[in-house]
Amino acid sequence: MENSEELKHRAGFVNIIGRPNVGKSTLLNALIGERLSAITSKAQTTRHRILGMLNGDDYQIVFSDTPGHIAHPINPLHKAMNVFVEGALEDADILLFVTDKYEAYADDDEFVIKMQKSEGQKISRLNKVDMYRPDEAIDLVNYWKEKFGMENVILVSAKEKVGIGLLIEKIISLLPVCPPYYDKEALTDKPEKFFVSEIIREKIFLNYDKEIPYSTEVVIEEFKEGDKIVRIRAVIYVERESQKPIIIGKNGEKLKKVGTEARLAMEEFLQQKVFLETQVKVKENWRSDESALKGWGYKG
Ligand SMILES: Nc1nc2c(ncn2[C@@H]2O[C@H](COP(=O)(O)OP(=O)(O)OP(=O)(O)O)[C@@H](O)[C@H]2O)c(=O)[nH]1
Numbered sequence: 001m002e003n004s005e006e007l008k009h010r011a012g013f014v015n016i017i018g019r020p021n022v023g024k025s026t027l028l029n030a031l032i033g034e035r036l037s038a039i040t041s042k043a044q045t046t047r048h049r050i051l052g053m054l055n056g057d058d059y060q061i062v063f064s065d066t067p068g069h070i071a072h073p074i075n076p077l078h079k080a081m082n083v084f085v086e087g088a089l090e091d092a093d094i095l096l097f098v099t100d101k102y103e104a105y106a107d108d109d110e111f112v113i114k115m116q117k118s119e120g121q122k123i124s125r126l127n128k129v130d131m132y133r134p135d136e137a138i139d140l141v142n143y144w145k146e147k148f149g150m151e152n153v154i155l156v157s158a159k160e161k162v163g164i165g166l167l168i169e170k171i172i173s174l175l176p177v178c179p180p181y182y183d184k185e186a187l188t189d190k191p192e193k194f195f196v197s198e199i200i201r202e203k204i205f206l207n208y209d210k211e212i213p214y215s216t217e218v219v220i221e222e223f224k225e226g227d228k229i230v231r232i233r234a235v236i237y238v239e240r241e242s243q244k245p246i247i248i249g250k251n252g253e254k255l256k257k258v259g260t261e262a263r264l265a266m267e268e269f270l271q272q273k274v275f276l277e278t279q280v281k282v283k284e285n286w287r288s289d290e291s292a293l294k295g296w297g298y299k300g
């Protein structure tokens, strides 16, 4: 890169934070124009920090999708998820705080206070505007400005892709002058294997209720790219023996449905034919098992 171009190039980390289910992953996908992050109507879908890059000739925005901050963690997995969020509060050039009209924060909410104290510039994004009446939207912008001193309050619908272009412009204007952090061709920092496991997890969140999605982890044991087909072997871990038949379903039909939905989404993501094999295993109480959490990338 020539010197004069270096002086113009902007780059930085834009960390998307907020409580569970407000639409952070939907926003990441809308911003980068790819379906990277899993989206479901259930809270606590995202469990990891996921980077997604948006590259232009003279900018690189490194977005981080994060798990929703859990106000009252009840197990080591929750705590590990909150550690990803705390990290994101600390290393942002810009914090993109996401909320919606259904959320209420107390004046002394710890998460909001931590966010206000963090060094990054802040943009608050009120999501799901497709669900607001116009007067409601104005009141909410004023509420966030007055109650929490938020300056950049932007109305967006991640789902309907309303306000996304304006949000990107705002972000670029706030980015520091800096050379790119990652290869300009890169879309994310995580391997394809990670997204493939997330696709299966997403389908599990969509197909089962109550504790099942939360008790499940997906591990890709084999990911072999051939000329015409990618062969994938996935193990679905549950926490108790009694959960296995629920995942599998009568005559294996439920698991077959999940497998088919996941395979189709993988083929779309990888742009290749996929052969997917799934197996269900038990890892007793893995959400409280420190070594399992470490092995599965929840802890450093
Ligand atoms: N109506 C409407 N729904 C939305 C919008 N953005 C997200 N949603 C829905 O809100 C739900 C949660 O979206 P996610 O993107 O998974 O939310 P999240 O904040 O990443 O959730 P966690 O990963 O659990 O923290 C999904 O059902 C989305 O379809 C929006 O702009 N409008």
Ligand SMILES: [Mg+2]
Pocket: 024, 025, 026, 037, 038, 039, 045, 046, 065, 066, 067, 068
């Ligand atoms: Mg999410």
